[in-house]
Amino acid sequence: MGERLLGLVAVATLVIAGASAPSAQPATASAFVRVNQVGYPADGSKRAYLMATTDESGATFAVRSSSGRTVFSAPIGSSLGSWSRTYKFVYPLDFDSVSRAGTYALSVSGPTPASSPSFAIDSGVNVYSHALANSLSFYENERDGQNFIPSALRTAAGHLNDANAMTYLTPSANSSGRFSGDLSPLDVRIDASGGWWDAGDYLKFVQTASYTTAVLLTGVRDFPAEMGSASPTSNFTAEARFGTDWLLRMWDDSTQTLYYQVGIGEGNAKTVGDHDIWRLPQADDTYGGSDPAFRYIRNRPVFRAGPPGAPISPNLAGRDAAALGLCYQVFRTTDPAYANRCLTSAEHIFDLADTAPKTLLTVIPYSFYPEGEWRDDLELGATELYDALAAGTPPTGLPHSDPLFYLQRAAHWANAYMTGPNDATDTLNLYDVSGLAHFELDRAIANAGNPNGLETTRAALLADLKKQLDKALAQSATDPFQFGFPWAAYDTTSHGAGLSVMASEYDQLTGTSTYAVWSGRWLANILGANAWGTSLIVGDGSTFPHCMQHQVANLAGSLDGSPPILAGAAVEGPNAITARGIVSGMRLCPPDGSDPFAQFNSKAVYQDNVQSYPTVEPAIDLTATSPLAFARQMAGIY
DSSP states (O other): OOOOOOOSSTTOEEEEHHHHSOOSOOSSOOEEEEOOSSOEETTSOOEEEEEESSOOTTOEEEEEETTSOEEEEEEOOOOOBOSSSSOOEEEEEEOTTOOSSEEEEEEEESSSOEEOOOEEEEOHHHHHHHHHHHHHHHHHHTBOBTTOOOOSSOOSOBOGGGGGEEEEOOOOBOTTSOBSSOOOEEEEEEOOOOOBOOSSSSOEEHHHHHHHHHHHHHHHHHOTTTTSTTOSSOOOHHHHHHHHHHHHHTEETTTTEEEEEESOSOOOSSOOOGGGOOOOGGGGGGTTTTOGGGHHHHSOOEEESSSTTOOBOHHHHHHHHHHHHHHHHHHTTTOHHHHHHHHHHHHHHHHTBOSSOSSOOOSSSGGGSOOOOOHHHHHHHHHHHHHHHHHSOOOTTOSOOOHHHHHHHHHHHHHHHHTSTTTTSSOSBTTBOHHHHHHHHHHHHHHTTOOTTOSSOHHHHHHHHHHHHHHHHHHHTTSTTOOSSOSSSTTHHHHHHHHHHHHHHHHHHHTSOTTHHHHHHHHHHTBTOSTTOOBSBTTSSSSOOSSOSOHHHHHHSOSSSOSSOOTTOBBOOSBSEEEEOOOTTOOOSSTTOOOTTGGGOSSSBOOOOTTOHHHHOBOHHHHHHHHHHHHHHHTTOO
16 A cells, blocks of 8 residues: 655654544443435435444434434444444444435434434435535646636646746655755756646646546546536536646657656755745745745756656556546547647557566655556556547557557556556555556457457456455455445545445446445445544535645635635545644644544544644545546446
8 A cells, every 4th residue: 555645744743543542431421323424326225324332232213304204214233343442333224215315314212312414315416416526626726837727715826937847857865855965957948837736735746647637537538427528517628638738748759758746845954845835836936035945946846757768667657648548538529639649649658668667656755655566557558548549540650550459468467467466455546546447448358349369358357356346345344334445544535435436347347236335335434434424525525624734725725614625625534643743834723723533533543633644635646536436426337
């Protein structure tokens, strides 16, 4: 599992989970009902959880409409296990038969009464359309450069100097990103403007932008009514193109040169880095006047992946090729010239992939994104290039114009992944895209007429998807809230949405409902059906993060969940650690320093505090799978 170590708070103190866990029961008995706060599709599975300090065996629960009428009642289920030394009992509350559209709440009658927040039951479209619109809003607010979208949070363009940025050699840096000496310029300037900020800081990475763009483009292509041009509220087409625009700027096709990062996270004795100061993005172009200490804030460095024509780290090559191959698929009819440029660049990048890497290039420093797998990226890149060539008449002059060439490459890398050291050790997220690549390749092989001679088969791809999902089910069996990923790990929220997508994909490919219940259940886990009773996506549900480690949200947004908020942002979520540390200019949040979630901490911790980057920092890659999960629920593909 990779972990994001942002380091905005340079002197942060990490707090381990065990140190925050409650050691004794409250003085009085207490119980809580945890639900999917966004709601439940009417024709889907519906489960909530009762978490209590005392044995609630024999209790009953009722589902009540907004008018107070009881529409369903039943005994609570058998205990699913203990959450903590304080909350020893967790019970399922199932109400699948309630299907009339409306707003509801659950109440439990038993030794310790409890009630839930209100939630919706409705069509998938009505339940998740607002959450999907929030996701689009997040990316719009995360835009850098002159083409920002004005909002209550964004009132001015930032980093206009990126349009004429100097490029540099990659420096040697320690695990926090600090480098010694000075940077070595390459005397080549490029336009690195635009793109999304990576997270709560203002750095920009091909590592995360390529993954995010690829995921969003699959949504635009596959779900036009939800994420594409036919959507009345959540058309991601322009936003996905904003992502590909920046990826194309970071690739010089004329010299075959990839640039992979804009900005430095940490400075040193003579320079200030992005993580050392707290400000709005529009301040950076003139920050510090002529003070040389802030020169890399005003004029951000761009780092080169290697000399012109050099092999490219395969994780970057595969994902970049996938995003640009998808660009061709989405824009080939509406903007053929643009699409052709995407496809030509994608093929050139894929051809330069280093297929025997000693190490992987991610970002500076590698420990921010310590990726260990790359075969899945090449599988995804080759599959999208196959789909691009198979979609229509490709431009002339391509290195490879036969779609079968890429189908064979995709099958090769799929087999290499499945027989490699990391097979099924992770699920769909930035660090392992096989959960999307296998789905895409299965469909590509079918569309090609199931040709002979490939190094893998559709059956093998499905079996590997099932292997990953069944491991998630095994994990669910160890957790009273039935989450398919360990709570005490980085990228909790991203993995929950990714699991929901994978479960839906498997059922779509097989024409079954094998994992339909789990697709909704794992999504519910990150939307409030968890020990802390909080949605982990801003603006989705009644309780969500108010105090993210995100400079714009902290400086221009509210501190209490009222507008304006960075709606749609998925945060890290529960983790093994929290953190403490303040940067000058940071607005303390919560203002009173309270921690209402501490009583629910156990094997994992969650803190909604601007200082706690391991739990409440949002990012573009963390958010990417949630709109795809929402779109699938809206389309009824559970």
